[in-house]
Amino acid sequence: xxxxxxxxGCAKCAKTADLIQEVINxxxxxxxxxxxxxxMKIASYGVFGTPSVIIDNEVKCTGKVPKKKEIKAWxxx
Amino acid sequence: xxxxxxxxxxxxxGPGFPRVxxxxxxxxxxxxxxxxxxxxxxxxxxxxxxxxxxxxxSHLGASLxxxxxxxxxxxxxxxxxxxxxxxxxxxxxxxxxxAVLSGKSEFAGNILAALxxxxxxxxxxxxxxxxxxxxxxxxxxxxxxxxxISAPMVNEIALxxxxxxxxxxxxxIYLGTGLFIAIAAGWVIGRxxxxxxIEDWVREGHFAAAEMEEKKLTWNDRIVYGWDxxxxxxxxxxxxxxxxxxxxxxxxxxxxxGVMASIMGKGTWWSxxxxxxxxxxxxxxxxxxxxxxxxxxxxxxxxxxxxxxxxSVIALSLPEMVILRKVLKPRLIAxxxxxxxxGILFVGYxxxxxx
Numbered sequence: 001x002x003x004x005x006x007x008x009g010c011a012k013c014a015k016t017a018d019l020i021q022e023v024i025n026x027x028x029x030x031x032x033x034x035x036x037x038x039x040m041k042i043a044s045y046g047v048f049g050t051p052s053v054i055i056d057n058e059v060k061c062t063g064k065v066p067k068k069k070e071i072k073a074w075x076x077x
Numbered sequence: 078x079x080x081x082x083x084x085x086x087x088x089x090x091g092p093g094f095p096r097v098x099x100x101x102x103x104x105x106x107x108x109x110x111x112x113x114x115x116x117x118x119x120x121x122x123x124x125x126x127x128x129x130x131x132x133x134x135s136h137l138g139a140s141l142x143x144x145x146x147x148x149x150x151x152x153x154x155x156x157x158x159x160x161x162x163x164x165x166x167x168x169x170x171x172x173x174x175x176a177v178l179s180g181k182s183e184f185a186g187n188i189l190a191a192l193x194x195x196x197x198x199x200x201x202x203x204x205x206x207x208x209x210x211x212x213x214x215x216x217x218x219x220x221x222x223x224x225x226i227s228a229p230m231v232n233e234i235a236l237x238x239x240x241x242x243x244x245x246x247x248x249x250i251y252l253g254t255g256l257f258i259a260i261a262a263g264w265v266i267g268r269x270x271x272x273x274x275i276e277d278w279v280r281e282g283h284f285a286a287a288e289m290e291e292k293k294l295t296w297n298d299r300i301v302y303g304w305d306x307x308x309x310x311x312x313x314x315x316x317x318x319x320x321x322x323x324x325x326x327x328x329x330x331x332x333x334x335g336v337m338a339s340i341m342g343k344g345t346w347w348s349x350x351x352x353x354x355x356x357x358x359x360x361x362x363x364x365x366x367x368x369x370x371x372x373x374x375x376x377x378x379x380x381x382x383x384x385x386x387x388x389s390v391i392a393l394s395l396p397e398m399v400i401l402r403k404v405l406k407p408r409l410i411a412x413x414x415x416x417x418x419x420g421i422l423f424v425g426y427x428x429x430x431x432x
Contacts, residue, residue, distance in 0.1 A: 010202035048171040049203040
């Protein structure tokens with residue numbers, strides 16, 4: 001599983017990445033987490049708000065910090 | 078308020094016991110809020126003059142009373158306003174706003190964009206993706222700017238604080254003039270036809286909007302959304318509120334009456350442009366600046382001057398310009414700052430003249 005957190009590096013984006021990392025650690029998943037801060041790349045995903053979470057090229061969440069429960073649900077899919 | 082503990086999944090159980098319970102807790106919380114709010118003057122006097130035994134009528138006493146009255150008052154109002162606006166915002170998303178604005182004609186589009194700027198969830202760190210999303214979807218440049226000016230300037234924190242500290246009239250003036258500047262400045266930028274001053278990679282790129290399934294929100298989700306907004310916003314601004322009120326309290330107690338009249342009063346013509354010049358590079362949010370503004374007004378500063386100062390601090394900030402520089406060429410950024418600053422100057426002079 002390939003997870004990308006899109007964001008310019010604001011506090012919310014950092015928090016989103018931390019939460020996802022936590023879930024990866026807890027579940028022992030082999031998912032990779034990457035932070036995308038380049039504006040051009042962020043725009044190419046077609047999202048409006050940051051932070052946004054992309055899992056395997058699918059937009060899961062945009063413009064807010066997801067709840068841990070939501071993140072776990074994505075992992076379970 | 079125990080709203081946070083309402084689990085998100087009870088919505089599936091229908092109108093059962095937990096929903097009734099959360100309703101009762103909600104009503105009780107509003108009732109308690111109302112009574113504590115009206116008891117605040119008594120509490121602040123007791124803390125200042127009995128608990129801390131300051132002399133009534135002294136500089137220190139006046140400062141302490143101001144601080145212990147305004148801090149809880151502002152916090153309580155912020156709580157209510159942020160929660161309420163959070164619920165309203167759960168009905169809007171940037172995606173929906175874009176769909177409404179794309180292809181709108183210029184003038185009506187500017188008005189709509191300024192209004193939607195108030196209620197669409199927006200954080201200045203996502204200004205760039207939002208800008209790209211709007212412009213590439215055919216929202217006119219000027220209309221996009223109306224949104225980008227209104228969203229940070231006319232916000233729930235500013236309105237809640239102004240209402241609490243300076244009354245509904247000043248809050249309404251701020252709302253009205255803020256919208257006016259967003260509409261007028263966006264319209265002017267649109268008329269100037271500066272589309273070729275958007276960075277080339279934005280104009281030449283093809284950015285298809287991502288497909289996202291729209292989740293249907295229940296009332297429970299909206300309450301959780303509002304509560305999250307309270308936690309997020311109050312968690313971020315409380316320190317500014319306290320610092321702002323502390324500075325305001327110092328001004329209130331120790332600065333002599335009327336001293337501001339000569340610097341920030343109506344008679345001094347240069348005070349409005351100077352306020353804007355000082356305000357632009359200052360980076361603070363509404364929460365920190367409004368308590369200071371209240372104290373300045375009390376010492377004879379003119380409303381128009383203070384309004385201009387407040388708007389330039391909140392609406393034009395250097396960090397946001399740095400972010401926007403990634404998509405706008407310098408001339409467009411300069412035009413943006415110039416046009417908004419002119420709007421603020423106009424509002425400042427107007428209010429100094431009529432009030």
